Amino acid sequence: MTFKTLDDLESEQRVLVRLDLNSPVEDGAVQDNRRFDRHAETVRELAEGGHRVVLMAHQGRPGGDDFVSLEQHAGIVADHVGKDVKFVADTYGDEAIDAIESLDAGEILLLENTRMCDEELPEEDPEVKADTEFVQTLAPHFDAYVNDAYSAAHRSHASLVGFALELPAYAGRVMETEYEANSSIATREFDGQVTMVVGGTKATDVIDVMNNLGDKVDQFLLGGIAGELFLRAAGNDVGFDLEGMDFFDDQWEANRETIESLLDERGDQIKLAVDLAYEDENDERGEIAVANITEKDRPYLDVGSTTVDEYDPIIRDSEAVFVKGALGLFEDERFAVGTVGVLQAISETDCFSVVGGGDTSRAIEMYGMDEADFGHVSIAGGAYIRALTGAPLAGVEVLKQD
Numbered sequence: 001m002t003f004k005t006l007d008d009l010e011s012e013q014r015v016l017v018r019l020d021l022n023s024p025v026e027d028g029a030v031q032d033n034r035r036f037d038r039h040a041e042t043v044r045e046l047a048e049g050g051h052r053v054v055l056m057a058h059q060g061r062p063g064g065d066d067f068v069s070l071e072q073h074a075g076i077v078a079d080h081v082g083k084d085v086k087f088v089a090d091t092y093g094d095e096a097i098d099a100i101e102s103l104d105a106g107e108i109l110l111l112e113n114t115r116m117c118d119e120e121l122p123e124e125d126p127e128v129k130a131d132t133e134f135v136q137t138l139a140p141h142f143d144a145y146v147n148d149a150y151s152a153a154h155r156s157h158a159s160l161v162g163f164a165l166e167l168p169a170y171a172g173r174v175m176e177t178e179y180e181a182n183s184s185i186a187t188r189e190f191d192g193q194v195t196m197v198v199g200g201t202k203a204t205d206v207i208d209v210m211n212n213l214g215d216k217v218d219q220f221l222l223g224g225i226a227g228e229l230f231l232r233a234a235g236n237d238v239g240f241d242l243e244g245m246d247f248f249d250d251q252w253e254a255n256r257e258t259i260e261s262l263l264d265e266r267g268d269q270i271k272l273a274v275d276l277a278y279e280d281e282n283d284e285r286g287e288i289a290v291a292n293i294t295e296k297d298r299p300y301l302d303v304g305s306t307t308v309d310e311y312d313p314i315i316r317d318s319e320a321v322f323v324k325g326a327l328g329l330f331e332d333e334r335f336a337v338g339t340v341g342v343l344q345a346i347s348e349t350d351c352f353s354v355v356g357g358g359d360t361s362r363a364i365e366m367y368g369m370d371e372a373d374f375g376h377v378s379i380a381g382g383a384y385i386r387a388l389t390g391a392p393l394a395g396v397e398v399l400k401q402d
Ligand SMILES: Nc1ncnc2c1ncn2[C@@H]1O[C@H](COP(=O)(O)OP(=O)(O)O)[C@@H](O)[C@H]1O
Pocket: 199, 200, 201, 202, 223, 224, 225, 300, 301, 302, 324, 325, 326, 327, 328, 329, 330, 331, 356, 357, 358, 359, 360, 361, 381
């Protein structure tokens, strides 16, 4: 490991901890999710270790409906940690400092949404962020800074990069496991076949992953909107926007040449769907072989069952499988066959596996699979794709400094 962890932390510290509690908000109610559960491990360990634990996190972006106070988050963290979590509606003013100073050993306090502090945003160099009043005011009240917010670590914001320059800095447990698992495809050697399942809605994610990992991955199994764009580049009559859709046309214009040259250069590694699924006239799932598609008359919402039958043995023969993006509109049960099929195959083998992307990993609990059957289920979206494409994460880089 290239940074210090909680194992290196001295005893009885005043610890400032950055979590990523950014969550969906529905009708003003913050929705519980994996992020709370995962971060609870770090928070519990610190509190039970007798440290004074002060938590920072953000929620939403200024101007958005989900840009709300962290008051509800405190209650959800408390439920997961199994300990009381105090909350103060202040980021670094007198109220926040009073609450921090009156904390006893083993107690936990959550500060207000970091993005309510003007200096948290925008993205700037760590040195600039370290120099803000926000960081300069808070840092002297602590002995150590712990960053557990791997999933936000691609942002060069004050709470993510500034404190690491002012205080001894450590990686929390989530930071450690996410970093190790998500970087493993780039850093680890696997004995057997390495397979990457790529889908979702963004063609550029798939292109970047192929360009960066093409020499590490034996087979790319494609699906989703991105897979349809590759099918179209291979000469099939799919991947067109019908009235009211805006998935394909812009992406096709922007990426057509790159996709065509990837198919040229890496065709042997790229497996495309041989059949696709659609909603038929009775609102049921219909399937058609790609070879039989002659008209652009309907949207395709999943890969077909023959495709799943072809992908399944490849996964079962793999030493390592990485997943980025769903193979279909899995939120609708009729179109979950592709995504659930590959996830099930992964869960039934003892290969090393990483499933990432906020949306795709949701399919695991949605369809009753057990997270324990996967090597690692990432809670990161943007940071995961950056790790796969070899881009450094600002919040991780500052932890690596002495
Ligand atoms: N053929 C399709 N048509 C419409 N939506 C699709 C299709 N295939 C995949 N999706 C959608 O893609 C979403 C995931 O895309 P993306 O955001 O790229 O991945 P992730 O969130 O896993 O990183 C899923 O919510 C799924 O509904």
